[in-house]
Amino acid sequence: MATGARYVQNSLKGGKWIPSTCKMCLHTCGTLMHVTDDGVVNKIEGNPTNPSNNGKLCPKGNSAIMRHYDPKRFKQPMKRTNPKKGPNEDPMWEPISWDEALDWVADELNKTIADDPRKILPSLEDFQKMNVWNWPLAFGNQNSFQSGGTMCGGAYHPVNGYIHAAFAVTNDANYCKYWINDGTGDGFSSHLHAAAQSNWVADARVKRGMRCVTIEPRLSISAAKSEEWIPIRPATDRHFALGLCHVMVKEGRCDYEFLRKDTNAPYLVAPDGTFKRNADGKIYVWDTQTGSPALWDEIDHTRMALEGTYTVEGTECKPAFQKFMDILEDCTPEKMSEVTTVPADTIVRIAREFSDAAEIGATIDIDGRTLPFRPAGYNYYRGAQGHKHGFQTNHAFKMVNMLVGSIDTPGGLMGATLDDQWVDNNRVSAGENGMMEPKPHQLGPLPPFAYPPTTFHLLNYFPVGLHPPHLNLLVHENPEYFGVDFKPDVMFILHSNPLWAMQGPRDKWFEFMESMRFIVVSDIIPTETTRWADVILPSHDALESWNMTMIEPPHTEGMCLRQPATDPLYDTKSEEDIVTELSERMGILDQYNEIVNIVSGFHHKPELALQPGKKYSDKEIAERKGLLWNDQPLEWYQERGHAVTPRRPDKWYRPWDGLRLHFYIEDMVTIPRDLKQKMEEADVPFRHEWHFDDYQPLPTAVLDPVHEEPPEYDLYGMFFKDIQINFGESLSNPWIKDIVYRDPVHIALILNPKTAEKQGLESGDIVQVDSPYGRIYGRIGVTEGMHPDALGVSNSLSRIKVTHGGVPHAGGHFNDLLPYDLRNTDAVTGQPETVCKVKLTKLDDWPEPLKQGKTVYELVDELKRPGKTGSH
Structure with a gap:
């Protein structure tokens, strides 16, 4: 943007409208970007031709301009010159060339891969680019240091x-x-x-x-x-x-x-929890007309019993529906x-x-x-x-x-669906005994069982789950107990901010970061995590890059194009170019191209497959995704912005017609049995701490451990997001800040007035908040719109950085209060507990270090010194 440029109303500015797709969160609303004749983006609106959002756009979408022109953006590759790392250490960045940066990063990655590829911890969270998300598979790595999954939809x-x-x-x-x-x-x-x-x-x-x-x-x-x-x-x-x-x-x-x-609700369940099968593996039901057992495909469904207890081949069985009735x-x-x-x-x-x-x-x-x-x-x-x-x-x-x-x-x-990839792609396939095939793994393959584990976050023991990245910290604290025979020493982080998003105390995560030999980060702006990097590989933002995708559209389907509104403002690259250049230098380009083919479905049309020995840009990959969907060239998408239509009814309504749904999930009986046997045979030392009872074929009323904390923790701590701070790092954005920090809900710790009175607190009081796992500070706000048992903490208060002027420091991070142990982790999926029990202590004033502008983590250090009281 030209220095000293004058601004007038949008309606008086000549220019053109460019159709594109938003990326201010992980989803894909259609947009129109107005670019003036002098090349400035001065308005973003929803695209009315896109039936997904019908011209509507949320505050984050409108504020993409502010991200594009953010003066804090990384403008060129940089290397760290301050060897000391910490949450408040200035990295003292020094610009370097792309060749120097890429050569350096490739050398460091290859150094670790030659030693043990498991020593790399990736954190790649550009959800709109799954072709990049799965890059670590190209060098045989299935670790994860990213929160995407468990902190949103892990189970x-x-x-x-x-x-x-x-x-x-x-x-x-x-x-x-x-x-x-x-x-x-x-x-x-x-x-x-x-x-x-x-x-x-x-x-x-x-x-x-x-x-x-x-x-x-x-x-x-x-x-x-x-x-x-x-x-x-x-x-x-x-x-x-x-x-x-x-x-x-x-x-x-x-x-x-x-x-x-x-559904399989009529299928008979044996005492061991599995379906009762004949010698050929076919499942029995009970025929109410003949009063005898029958195979599921031998009689009309109207004759199948849902209730009762029956004897089949000498075994007492119950229909799955009756099993649920027993629970209820x-x-x-x-x-x-x-x-x-x-x-x-x-x-x-x-x-x-x-x-x-x-x-x-x-x-x-x-x-x-x-x-x-x-x-x-x-x-x-x-x-x-x-x-x-x-x-x-x-x-x-x-x-x-x-x-x-x-x-x-x-x-x-x-x-x-996450992404249909091509028009006729139906997500459903037939499983055994008339049931639909379950498909729990849609973000990539899981590693097989292994002991010692091949993943640092123990993914080898979650055969149904997503990545449980919080367990990286648990294993880091006691690697011998978990049998880990390698120590991660390199982090590769792309469009991810794990230090902000991960649960468990920040000071412990800082220690984890300090244990790394080398950290590379690719991002657009400074974050809590970028301060720890040895090198920054700056990427294009969404207004200067290409992509083609559909991400979980609720009522529509079809590819959405992202295309540049301007040339890159700075010396940055697309994520595809960064990863491809590194792959070539690392000698894994062919492996990466094949990963892209698999993840993107290009083998469905072999002529679109990426070829060995060739590098492909973000634009070229975007064009292939468009061709895969409907055979239309990139120019067709550039003019329209999307191929979105209402979701085809045969793919939306009962796409599994003729198959049976899993009312009773038998895998929750067979999988833990198999896992337990493998852990026993391998003599896994923590197998007795593994919660195999979490696996249940039907839901039960068992209480979560959060309800069993010591009684002095008398409130439930929970945090929340609204549309402007949901699914995206946006609080450094001045438009978003203007919305958030004018709303009292987002600048206080929220209590019901009756609860505040019971606790001896009033609006504006300063409190110390302790859970069994951590501590934060804040001011109390009072509203009838909070359950009397709960303390509400807005996501806007959970920043730990001061990189962007005006981002308030709130005395801690809600995630500091959360556990990161096996007791509070779903043994089935890796989903961690996101609520905690807390107790409040009224303070007369902010602790002195906070008044001096120090962070809560420096305060922790102060309290730990000899002669001080208190602990974290």
Whole structure:
């Protein structure tokens, strides 16, 4: 931007509109960028031709201009000249050439690979570029130091893969009449395509009078705009869902046709938890007409028993549905009310309203198909499912929908794909015994079982899960106990900020960073993590780079093009160019090209496959993705910006028609049995600490360990995000800061007024917040919009850097309060607990080091010195 340039209203500036795709979060709303005749981007709007977001754009999307012109952007490759590293150490960057930077990084990576490729810790989180995300597979590395997954949908994604063969879920705004949000702002403020989904949900409410109910501890945007807000004690959402299931089963409010015909609910379960099979491996059901066992494909589904106990070949068996009924006996509304604090009569009423709204038995004709019509959906996300028993919790939410038959039906809870890649790609395939094949692993392959482990974060022991990166810290503290025979010494970090996003105390993560020999970071702006780098490889931003993708669109499908609005402002490169140049220097270019082919699906059209020995730019890869989708060249996309259409009904509604869904997940019996046997045979020293009971084929009412902390921790600490700070690093952006820091919710630790009075606190009081795992400080804010048992901490308070002027330091980071141990990690998926118990201590003033502008971590050091009291 020219120095001293004058600015006038956009309407008086000549120029052109360029269609593109937003990247201010991980999703893909269509945009129009206005570029003036002198080459300045001065307006970004939603693209009205894109039916996903229909011209709507959230605050982050509009603020992409401020990221593009951020004066703090990295402008050229740089190397560190200050050998001392720390959260407040100035790296004293010195510019270097790209050749010097790339040669240096490649040499350091190869040095470690020659020793042991497991010693590299990658953290690659450009979710819109999965071709880059999986780069470490090219040198045989499956470590992960990134939070993407466990801190958003660690258990959510695998369970979606089991039930829908999909990556995400959302309610069907096309037909839904009763929309439940549990722990999510879908349709209002967050999650899938926030601006797009809010447009779809608003239409459904205005045009059809759709009713919305939000279950959350906090009066969020979703809760405030819903017809009803149901406050709930944190980390008890599974119990609320089981209470609903109890009512629906007891009162016969179930779609029994769906359960018999479209799920494995009638399949007979033997005492060992597996399905009862004959000698050929075929599963038995009970024939109510003949009063005898039959194979699942021998009789009409209407004759299959759902309830009862039967003897088959001398073995006492029960239908899977009966097994769930047995669990629900102890999940009465009264008992679940004691856990959740939601009144029992509210649980009963919501169960009845939901099942009535589902219109069990109704049908609808769509595109020549007669489909069940179930216009009620129980939708949820991180706030509800991010807990120790994450797999069971996600499964419980599915069961609410399963009981009324609203899985993947018009109006119900729908599976959303990560990226279809080509038009006719259907995510579904047949499994065994008439069931749909589960697909829990959609972000890449998992390493096989091994002891010693081949991954530093123990992924070898999570055969169903996503990466549990918080366990890097646990293993770092005691590598001998976990049998790790290597020590990571290099980090490669790209568009990721693990020091901000990871749970566990920052000071311990700082020690982890200090143990590294070499750290390379590729990013756009300074972050908490970039301060630890030895070299910076600056990347283009979204307004000067190419991409083609679709990321979890809730109601549409089709590729979205990102194209440059301007030439690169600085001496930066695309992520593809950075990784490709490194691959060539490291001698792994051919391996990387093949990874891109596999991840992008290019083998579906072999003429698009990347060839050995050739480097491909971001533009070339984008063009191939467009051709794979619909055979249209890049110029076609450049003119239109996208190929988005409403989601094809045959891929959206019951794409698994003719197959049975996993009501009962037998893998949760066989997988832990196999894993336990392998751990025993290998004499894994921590096998007795592994929580094999986390694996359950049906959800149970077991309490998460967070409810069992010492009684002095008398409140539940939880943190929250709104649309402007969701799914993206945006708080250094002045437009976003202007929104966030004018909102009292985002500048205080939030308590219910009755709780504040009980604690002897008033609005504005300074408090010390302790969990069993860490400490932060802050000021109290009071609102009726918080559950009395909870302390709410906005994500805006969780910064630990002062790199950008004006980003407030809030006395700590909420993630410091969270555990990073096996006790609080779901042994099935690796999902960590994201709620903690806390206690508050009123202070007369800020601790002196904080008043002096020091960080809470320096304060910790002060308190640890001889003669001082207190500890972290």
